[in-house]
Amino acid sequence: MTSTDEQDFQAMQQIARLLLRRLQGTITAEEATLLNQWLKEQPAASQEFYAQITSWPEIEAELLKLDNIDDKAAEEQMREWLNVQKPGKRVIWSYWAAAAAILLFIGTGMWYINSHPENKQPTSQPQATRYQNEVLPGSDKALLQLADGSTITLDSANKGELTIQGNARIVKNAEGVLTYESTNNQAPVYNKIVTPKGGQYTITLPDGTKVWLNAASSLRYPTAFTGNERTVELSGEAYFEVAQNANQHFRVNTNVSGHLPMNIEVLGTEFNIQAYADEPALTTSLVSGKVSVNTNNQAVVLQPGKQALLTKNADIKVQQANMEATIAWKMGFIYMEDTNFEEIMRQISRWYDVDVIFEGKTDKQFNGKIPRDTKLSTVLKALESTGWVQFKVVGKTVTVYPTAQSSN
Template sequence: MQHIAGLFLQKLQGTLDSAAATELEQWLSAQSAENRAFYTSMTSWTEIEEALHQFYQIDETAAWNDVWQRIGQESPKTSPAIRPIWIRRTAAAAAVLLLVGLGTGWWLHRKTVINSTIPPMASLGDTNVVPGGNKATLQLADGSVIVLDSAANGALSQQGNTLVRKEKEGALSYESLSPRPDTALVYNKVSTPRGGQYQVVLPDGTKVWLNAASSLRYPTAFNGNERSVELTGEAYFEVAANATKHFKVTVASSQHTPMQLEVLGTSFNIQAYGDEPVQAATLVTGKVNVVAGDQQALLIPGHEALLTRHSNRMQVQAADLDATLAWKNGLFYLQDANITDIMRQIARWYDVDVVYEGAIPQQFVGKIPRSMNLPDVLKILESTGWVHFRVEGKKITVQP
């Protein structure tokens, strides 16, 4: 998508050559009619600025400052009243990726009549629920618990011959203090709440990113011929290569068939939330063997093994890596997603409860930054005209 967004930017800037223009046209022709209309609108300065204005519904200064912040640039100091048009258009060009990321669901609100009997999000009161962040607890071998988001950086504890450190906000690491391994395995466990995420660097150098409502149990030193950890929820792994010690992940879920992954050095994602209908192991690089009961599958990069709830049958298929890794890259990725799929993600990330009043049959397409406050996310979804929300504290009622 970044490559396609780059072609849109070139078209906006008048630098698109004939070969790139053909590529863009071929890509557009493969999209649905709604998608084509949306993406075509992103080649018009007027449409872009109107979209930004309607999305923010606030003054121009705040809108453009937020766009600059989202694209990692410092906002120009020029007063908006006298800001040259080229500065505004430079920002608009850079904002294309943001608007494309919001997707057709956001764009369609300008083409849809909202049901006037349901109060819009703005009338639901001040419900400024902020997004999740780096929150987790560390359970040590003796059962004591350290709240990591409030702990100071630096050494936290010594577990056997291993020093546990909080390196920076949202990261935990382990450092061996002796060349001699511990004789007995000592286990730690990192757990993220709803609305939390955390990164752990294991004793062998393997990096693990935990999504919300997840946990990882592991030894503070990997002895013997195997490196074994236990996961609940969702995590992305970048396994340190070691040809003499296989890395094994055991996935625990009361709602799914137990799953194990065996690797040497590779990167992959595991999603095993108990409230999700499907459990998935997705390989990004390297090679991994997935075992579930008496079945196993050797995955190649770009493929995933799926287990449906209460099913003993494993299915292997090509994976959408953008969708799988969206959470790690700070996005909600909606690809023909129904509202219950979306709201499960929202419930975990914003630590809210969701109830339903009526069915919403439509499917949603688009990407929404997880850094947005909850009202902004709900406003984007409401803008389709397909769904409305009533928010009372931490409870969200979903209505057609």
């Protein structure tokens, strides 16, 4: 760091601590005087940012849980932030995750707006006008389609045995996971589990394979696996933890509108497949083991940490996977790393079950991590804190208004 950077860091650190103490209600009279004096000297954009963070109940609730501040970790993260900033990028911090992250978010957020007046957030419409209602995050919910065409709503179904299908008892266990238990030697039949927008669900298949389904997804599978293959059909996104069976290869087939069919063959492994019709490519990301990805007379074998992309022009591309980003949804996060805005809004649309209307475009890329159990308004306010976009929420419709600087 230069001497100027070091001065910036020290000032940022001091203000971050004062802000944290005020939010926690532990600030002394002397410290409050210092903070108030500093706030008076800041431009309107910084004062508005302060007003926003002090009015978010999620911050207050999490701050009250904190007993100890990891000063060393906070200092290291703030120094790293100063060293890694790049022109044209801004970070949305996961500020409620830990004390150090909160210090980092508050300190650098104020510092960044204060240091870059050209990026002030427009205030043509107050948030109270634009956020006309709240939208809650998605939850565990899905519909089970049985072989005879009847359905069971899983989120409202009682735990225990739900029904019998072919040679299997269908059970919703104590954790709410759908499981299959073999009962006799009758021929298997096919079931299908479907998650709506705003839903997710976990299922254990008849062979012991565990599958996590993301929102707006479906999985078709037999009530028992016979022969030398275990084949399922996926639309949407799912994370697979495949039960090992060297005598039965596990196969996932996708057949998504606008994309070529994709076939993934494995023996025993963990991997993620994203196969949404509105995404530009189908992706298979390998966590462990080995998989073969096949389509249109092309085949590639993935090693752990690699990702296969099947684009609409029928080419398979293999690249290094950002595994944290790939499985963030399963771990409960909306994750952004140089992520384009349209991709972020597709995630938000699926998880919050909202329609998105764009009143213009932004070419900015976003970075950050936000818990998926967060209310929609908090997610949108975090995105707005970049100064690149504003939102209006009416019912289940989110309208996006990129700002003038979002295409600079």
